[in-house]
Structure formats: C-alpha cells, structure tokens
Amino acid sequence: AQSVAQPEDQVNVAEGNPLTVKCTYSVSGNPYLFWYVQYPNRGLQFLLKYITGDNLVKGSYGFEAEFNKSQTSFHLKKPSALVSDSALYFCAVRVAGRRALTFGSGTRLQVQP
Amino acid sequence: ETGVTQTPRHLVMGMTNKKSLKCEQHLGHNAMYWYKQSAKKPLELMFVYSLEERVENNSVPSRFSPECPNSSHLFLHLHTLQPEDSALYLCASSQGGIADTQYFGPGTRLTVL
Numbered sequence: 001a002q003s004v005a006q007p008e009d010q011v012n013v014a015e016g017n018p019l020t021v022k023c024t025y026s027v028s029g030n031p032y033l034f035w036y037v038q039y040p041n042r043g044l045q046f047l048l049k050y051i052t053g054d055n056l057v058k059g060s061y062g063f064e065a066e067f068n069k070s071q072t073s074f075h076l077k078k079p080s081a082l083v084s085d086s087a088l089y090f091c092a093v094r095v096a097g098r099r100a101l102t103f104g105s106g107t108r109l110q111v112q113p
Numbered sequence: 114e115t116g117v118t119q120t121p122r123h124l125v126m127g128m129t130n131k132k133s134l135k136c137e138q139h140l141g142h143n144a145m146y147w148y149k150q151s152a153k154k155p156l157e158l159m160f161v162y163s164l165e166e167r168v169e170n171n172s173v174p175s176r177f178s179p180e181c182p183n184s185s186h187l188f189l190h191l192h193t194l195q196p197e198d199s200a201l202y203l204c205a206s207s208q209g210g211i212a213d214t215q216y217f218g219p220g221t222r223l224t225v226l
Binding site for chain 2: 094102103
C-alpha cells in the first residue's frame with residue numbers, strides 16, 4: 001500500500017519569507033513523488049516531481065522540493081513567498097507498476113502581504 | 114490547463130437524472146483518469162484507462178459508468194446519483210510511462226439535489 005501525509009492543514013507565511021510545506025510518504029519500493037497546486041475553482045497544476053537522482057528537485061514558479069529517503073519526506077520549499085502563491089498544495093506518490101497517484105489531504109498556503 | 118478540457122464546468126442534477134461529464138485531452142497522451150475531490154477528503158482515483166482499455170476501477174458504485182471511445186476522449190456517465198456524490202470531478206491524462214506526470218483538467222463541479 002502507498003500513502004501520503006501532509007501534517008499541516010494550513011501554513012501561514014509573510015510575503016518575502018521562505019516557505020515550507022511538509023509531506024511524508026509510505027510505500028513499498030522506490031517512490032515517484034509529485035507536488036501539485038490548486039487555485040480556487042481550478043484543476044491541479046503540476047509543480048515538480050522526483051524520480052531518481054539529485055535529491056533537490058527544482059520546479060515551476062521558483063518552487064523546489066527535497067527528497068529525503070531516510071526520513072521518507074518530500075517537503076516543498078520556496079526561498080521567498082509571494083501573495084500569489086496562496087493556494088492549496090497537494091503531495092502525491094506512486095510506485096512502479098501502479099498508475100494510480102495517491103494524494104495527501106492537501107495543505108492550504110496563505111501568504112500575507 | 115488548456116491541454117485537458119472538461120465540460121460542463123458546473124452541473125446541478127436531481128437524483129433521478131442521467132447526465133454525462135466529458136473530458137478531452139490535446140496532449141497526445143494514451144492514459145486518462147477520473148478523480149473525485151470531495152470537501153475535506155483526499156483526491157480519490159475512480160477509473161484509469163490506458164489505450165482505451167480500463168485498467169483500474171477503484172470500487173466505484175455502478176451509478177458511475179466510464180467510457181473511453183478513443184485516446185483523446187473520456188466520459189463519465191451518471192445516473193441515479195446520491196447527494197453525497199456532490200464533488201469536483203477531475204479528469205487527467207498522462208503519457209503512460211513509468212514515472213509520467215498526470216496533467217489535470219479544470220474539473221466539473223457537480224451538485225446532486
């Protein structure tokens with residue numbers, strides 16, 4: 001079985017400050033990890049993914065994520081938050097041989113001006 | 114987001130109605146997915162089609178009936194739904210590789226009265 005946990009329902013950060021959205025996972029085998037963002041009344045937009053190789057993955061809009069195998073984590077980060085980053089963020093995992101993505105419950109990011 | 118389109122964007126139906134949701138992908142992908150997004154619940158995978166063949170069906174009630182006539186189109190036929198089926202229904206597509214990325218449409222907001 002595969003599962004994803006996003007321990008924070010909401011993260012609040014001031015504009016210009018660094019942000020971190022946490023994600024931990026549980027899988028049998030090597031994970032493929034994804035981050036998506038959802039703006040109000042919109043579908044999910046792909047931000048970045050980890051397949052193999054460098055543990056630091058860079059994605060869209062200045063976001064990056066660090067894969068940590070020993071801690072089974074894949075936290076999303078950005079050095080300087082923008083108000084426009086305010087949205088719902090989802091972490092997801094899948095393993096080889098399975099098409100299904102398993103999503104976390106989502107974390108709402110609120111960036112205050 | 115224009116790579117995957119969904120119609121209608123909003124749908125209100127009674128419990129005895131029959132309606133269909135449509136998804137079209139313009140990305141040349143060969144796998145398509147239906148997800149259900151309910152309030153305060155993680156995204157749930159409903160169906161997966163690969164090369165127009167259903168490859169996953171996650172214990173979805175028979176009142177939901179998918180159809181994939183070709184690799185670009187996916188339908189979700191609805192009949193005798195329940196109020197608890199009210200949700201955002203998201204379509205996604207992917208290339209079909211081992212660690213491929215799923216790209217999502219904007220969703221159909223369904224309300225069952």
